[in-house]
Amino acid sequence: MEKPLIVDRGEGSYLYDVEGNRYLDGTSSLWVNVHGHVREEINRAIREQLDRVAHSTLLGLANVPSVLLAKKLVEITPPGLNKVFYSDSGATSVEIALKIAYQYWQQQEREEYRARRKFISLTEAYHGDTIGSVSVGGMDLFHSKFKPLLFETIHAPAPYCYRCPLGKNKDNCSMDCLKEVENILDRHHREVAAFLIEPLVQGAAGMVVAPEGYLAAVSKLCKRYNILLIADEVAVGFGRTGKMFACDHEGVRPDLMCLAKGITGGYLPLAATLATDVIFDAFMGEIEDFKTFYHGHTYTGNPLACSAALANLDLMEKTDFIGGLQEKTAFLANGLKRFLNLEHVGDIRHLGMMAGIELVEDRTGKSPYPPGANIGHRVILEARKKGLIIRPLGNIIVLMPVLSMSLPQLEELLSITFDAIQTVTERTDLT
């Protein structure tokens, strides 16, 4: 086993290990960092809050940063999402959305609505590692072992165009996967509470980018069949796709939205599940009606985490962060083109500041490297030698630059990654 890298400190887009080596943070410390490490404005906000109070419970009480942040989240998320429920990780934000959606239908007057107990999600979906979020997940590698513990979920085929589950290709595809979604809804809508989706990009699946219009079409179908749409923006939210939220690209207004990862700028664990008034109102009633949503995590709405999130959003606003991202996303998109010159690059998928480079043993047949080749892992270790931290998903090399990364740093990210892929794949060809 290789020696573990032990991080000592960070600065902007770089991390330093305990031996003083410097690395570019090409994973945003697992898809979370927005403004770079040790950003003065966020540090200050946390310090100031620390001097007021580090934690007070949100069960029965409120605290100032949690109130201000809830207001802010309502302002910046798609119209209609007016209520905020806090928790502390992406997985919990999803659990909460699932439980709210389920209970929402259980509390309807019309008896037939109470049969709406199942969820639809996509194959290859990833929504977290708790049992509920695993139940709606679609990645066999992470999920198959736990099958006996999971609740039943209906899976629609992912829009994974490079390896289309319906066997289509660019020339004969008319988004047949949407037709499948429609068939499923038509068959199952009476028993379905909600459709859960990672909008535009299925991250952990390997940056599977949906074709344009797919998300809006799914949203429309959900409305037509009166099924709640849950947008899991845990990975894609807060600028990652080049807009504040992925739903913004197609004007989609989900009924529930899950937020985490980038919410605090990558500083502290915090998550939020947003809901519409219609959903919120279904939980109102007399005490003895027991319509309350009985769910609460001990550290929910933690003031330090909420302060970090407020400082993150404040910085985004003051620096026209989303506007400034456009040049970077164009640079990244352009810089990725050269990877097609590498013989073992099968597919390059990207949107905004997230990219996946799928490595294949043979490009014509799209045949994957065998797991034993450990190709992704070897590439990222090679990159590490050259001063870059990235993390693969199987045979897919993932690039998730810190959103504030400069153009020269993005070039560094691209060129080290290119060299690492070239070195490792050529070495493998020789053996």
Ligand SMILES: *Cc1c(COP(=O)(O)O)cnc(C)c1O
């Ligand atoms: C990372 C991720 C999660 C889980 O978030 P955690 O904070 O790790 O629990 C859920 N959904 C998506 C889309 C994610 O990328």
